[in-house]
Amino acid sequence: MTEIKGIPVSTGKVRGRVKVILSPKDFSKFEAGEILVSRSTNPEWTPLLAVAKAVVTDTGGALCHAAIVSREYGIPAVVGTQNATEILKDGQTIEVNGSEGLIRVSEPEVDKS
Amino acid sequence: MKWTREPLYKTSGWFNQEPLTTLDETLRFPIALDEIFRLVHEEYGVSVRKEEVKIRNGHIYFRSFSDYAFQIITQPSFYPKALELLSELGQAKEEFGRLVEEFLKELAEIRRRDLGILSNKELYDHLLETIRFDAHCIFKLGGESHTLLHYFSESILRILYSLLVEDPNFNNYSELLIGYPNKLIEADRAFWQVVQGELPKEEYLSKYGYRATDATLIKPTVGEDGVEFQEKIEIFKKMPPPDFDRVLKLVVGRRKEREEFVERNFRSWIPFGRTLFGKTLTLARKYTTVREDRRFYYTMGTYPIRRACLEFGSRFDFLNEPEEVFFMTKYELETAARDPKIVDENEVRKRIALRKAKWQSWRKQTPPSVIEG
Numbered sequence: 387m388t389e390i391k392g393i394p395v396s397t398g399k400v401r402g403r404v405k406v407i408l409s410p411k412d413f414s415k416f417e418a419g420e421i422l423v424s425r426s427t428n429p430e431w432t433p434l435l436a437v438a439k440a441v442v443t444d445t446g447g448a449l450c451h452a453a454i455v456s457r458e459y460g461i462p463a464v465v466g467t468q469n470a471t472e473i474l475k476d477g478q479t480i481e482v483n484g485s486e487g488l489i490r491v492s493e494p495e496v497d498k499s
Numbered sequence: 500m501k502w503t504r505e506p507l508y509k510t511s512g513w514f515n516q517e518p519l520t521t522l523d524e525t526l527r528f529p530i531a532l533d534e535i536f537r538l539v540h541e542e543y544g545v546s547v548r549k550e551e552v553k554i555r556n557g558h559i560y561f562r563s564f565s566d567y568a569f570q571i572i573t574q575p576s577f578y579p580k581a582l583e584l585l586s587e588l589g590q591a592k593e594e595f596g597r598l599v600e601e602f603l604k605e606l607a608e609i610r611r612r613d614l615g616i617l618s619n620k621e622l623y624d625h626l627l628e629t630i631r632f633d634a635h636c637i638f639k640l641g642g643e644s645h646t647l648l649h650y651f652s653e654s655i656l657r658i659l660y661s662l663l664v665e666d667p668n669f670n671n672y673s674e675l676l677i678g679y680p681n682k683l684i685e686a687d688r689a690f691w692q693v694v695q696g697e698l699p700k701e702e703y704l705s706k707y708g709y710r711a712t713d714a715t716l717i718k719p720t721v722g723e724d725g726v727e728f729q730e731k732i733e734i735f736k737k738m739p740p741p742d743f744d745r746v747l748k749l750v751v752g753r754r755k756e757r758e759e760f761v762e763r764n765f766r767s768w769i770p771f772g773r774t775l776f777g778k779t780l781t782l783a784r785k786y787t788t789v790r791e792d793r794r795f796y797y798t799m800g801t802y803p804i805r806r807a808c809l810e811f812g813s814r815f816d817f818l819n820e821p822e823e824v825f826f827m828t829k830y831e832l833e834t835a836a837r838d839p840k841i842v843d844e845n846e847v848r849k850r851i852a853l854r855k856a857k858w859q860s861w862r863k864q865t866p867p868s869v870i871e872g
Contacts, residue, residue, distance in 0.1 A: 394670045414734045426516065429798065430712045430721065432687045433694075433731075436741040448673075454791050457677045458684050459741075460750040485668050 387490055390474075392442070392467035394487035395453035400462055401492070402439040404478045406471050421482060423474050427452040435459055440482040442470045442489055456484075464489055502553050502560035502870045515714040518557020518861040521854050523715050526829035527630050527804060528554065534634035535642075542643065544580035545571050557858060558866040559714070584644050591648045595640070595789050599796055602636050609803045610709075614810040619836040626807040633800030640793045649786035656776075656783045663772045665764035674757035675780060678750040679787045682795035688743050694735045704728070711801035717825045720802050811836065817844040818851070826854045 405420040407413065410430055416422065418437040425444045427435065432455050435441060441456045446465030456463035462484025464470075470489065474480065481490040504515075519528065536547045547570065553560040561567075571577055587594070609629060617625060653676070660672035686707040692698035708722030721728050767773060812821030815835055824832070827847070835842045 394668075395673070397668075397671055397674055410731070413731065414737075416738075418738045428514075428516075428712045429683060429686070429710055429795075432683055433690050433735055436687055436691065436743075436746075437738050449790070451683075451794070454681075454794075455683055455687075457673060458680065458750060459746055460677070460753060485670060487670075 387492060388473065390442075390464075390467050390470055390489040390491075392464040392470070392487045392489065393447055394463075394484055395446070395448050395450075395465050396441075396456040396461060396463035397485040398440075398460070398462035399481065399483045399485065400440050401479060401481045404474045404480055405476055406474060407434070408471065415476075421480060423470050424452075425471055426450070427455070435461070440484065441465075442467060442474070442480075442482060444468055444471050500872065501563070502555075502872065503563060504558065504560055504866065504868050506561050506564060515559050517713045517715050517718055518858060518866075519554060519559070519715050520557070520717050520825040520858055521828055522808065522825045522832065523717075524554055524557070526832065527716060529829075530627060530630045531634035531637070534631045535638050538635065538638045539642070542580065542638075543571070543584075544576035545574045553870075553872070555870055555872075556861045556864070556866065557715075558861075560870055584647070587644050588648050591644045592785055592789060594644070595793070598639050598643070599792070602640065602796060605632065606799060606803070610806075614807060617810075619811075619814070619839075622807060622810060623833065623836040626804065626811075629800075629803045629807055633804060636800050637797045640797045648782070649790040652779060652783040652786055653790075656779045659772075659776050659779055660761075663766050663769060663776050664761050665766060666760070671757065671760075674753055675761070676754075676783060676787045678747065678754045679784065680747065681788050681791035683791060684743075686795070691735070691740050691743070694732055695740055700728070700732070709802040710795070710798040712798070715825075716801065716805050716808060717822065719805070722802075815839060815842075817842060817847055819848075823851050823855070826851045826858070 400421075402419065402421040404423050405416050406423045407416055408425060413434060416434060416438075419439050421440045421442065422434060422438040423442045424431070426446055427441070427443065428451055431451075435452070435455050436459055438459075438461060440461050441452050441463040443450075443452050443463075443465045444467055446452055450465055452463055452465055462482045464482055464484055464487050467489065474489075474491065479492050481488075481492060483489070532552060539545060539547055547567075551562060551567070551570075609632065612625070614622060614625070656675070657669065657672050660666070660675075661669035664672075689698055689703050689707060693700050693703045704722040708728070709720045711720060712718060721731075761776075765773065765776075808824050809821045811832065812818055812824030815824065816839070818824060827835070831842070831847060831850075835847075
């Protein structure tokens with residue numbers, strides 16, 4: 387089982403499907419209830435956080451944008467993972483533990499072809 | 500010497516994702532830094548050199564925080580100012596409210612100004628003034644005593660939680676500070692109202708749409724790019740709208756659960772622990788919204804600077820499009836503003852094309868987090 391470590395910034399533990407979003411141009415790929423995986427988020431992204439199940443980012447710390455907003459939306463968030471966007475693939479099922487800063491990949495990458 | 504992007508990654512990962520352009524680097528950034536360092540000196544009695552920040556390939560690098568901290572604490576002039584600041588902390592939240600009010604008033608005036616009637620010289624002066632105004636606001640909203648107080652109170656709360664509460668995961672302290680909606684959430688809620696047709700798009704944009712989403716002036720705000728905004732609305736129309744009231748209730752419920760947890764697991768044998776914890780929590784809560792709201796406000800000063808630059812861009816015939824103004828240097832802009840006829844058009848065009856190509860190549864690269872030099 388692959389484990390990714392990051393900074394725990396919003397508590398809670400959920401399992402869900404990954405969607406890697408690298409820029410606002412990819413927003414249309416996101417479905418409500420998926421886990422948002424991105425390099426970072428900015429004020430343009432917050433409407434997406436409102437419908438995400440959890441958030442994982444490559445950069446950030448306790449006071450970054452993703453941390454602040456996810457806490458107010460009550461969804462688990464792990465930031466500063468360095469490379470989650472490279473390791474995680476769309477459709478994978480992962481567990482995000484926002485209390486411990488851990489992401490567990492429980493399913494291999496889904497072949498979408 | 501090592502330079503790092505770590506402070507940006509940790510606090511504002513979104514800031515400076517796109518590389519800075521020539522005009523950012525030669526005009527806006529140096530003037531803004533001068534203004535901020537002048538205010539640091541005024542407020543904290545310490546001097547910071549401009550060389551403490553580096554830009555490479557359009558990306559901003561800093562020295563480590565400990566280097567800056569060492570530089571500050573070794574300046575004796577810091578101590579009397581620090582004492583002065585501590586005495587002001589009691590009024591910090593009210594002071595923040597007053598600053599926001601002043602900022603919004605002045606910002607509205609700047610935005611109302613008709614740039615088309617200004618001469619080139621007047622426009623250039625207006626541009627410099629607006630850059631200084633923005634830097635001033637960034638410092639006042641982000642570096643004044645209210646900001647220190649939120650860092651201070653939250654850090655102390657975190658330490659006290661780990662010492663006084665029987666909880667192996669002291670990060671849970673953050674649940675004591677949730678459920679206080681801030682401006683970012685307010686803007687989101689309004690956006691979803693637009694998506695559902697409950698709020699006119701124009702009303703949303705005038706209130707929330709002109710915020711910068713990156714450090715560079717070349718990136719338009721949502722309010723300027725009507726097509727992109729409409730596309731975004733269409734995307735979100737396909738998603739089920741969030742129930743903000745239910746979410747807030749849930750988050751407040753979680754905060755109450757954490758309060759009860761603290762109550763049950765408090766190490767009450769530590770003298771004065773409960774009083775100290777209670778007082779710190781009250782203070783940290785008072786400043787939670789300040790911490791979050793200031794980010795909302797200080798992204799609003801970029802648009803008027805952008806607007807003034809684009810006004811120049813539309814006046815210079817030698818540019819292929821107004822946006823090319825962002826690839827001019829401060830010197831070239833100053834010269835062209837003084838007398839566009841003395842500009843060697845072919846030469847400037849060539850240089851702009853080169854800089855633009857370089858900038859495009861930087862955009863495709865991921866900047867290293869640490870550099871030497």
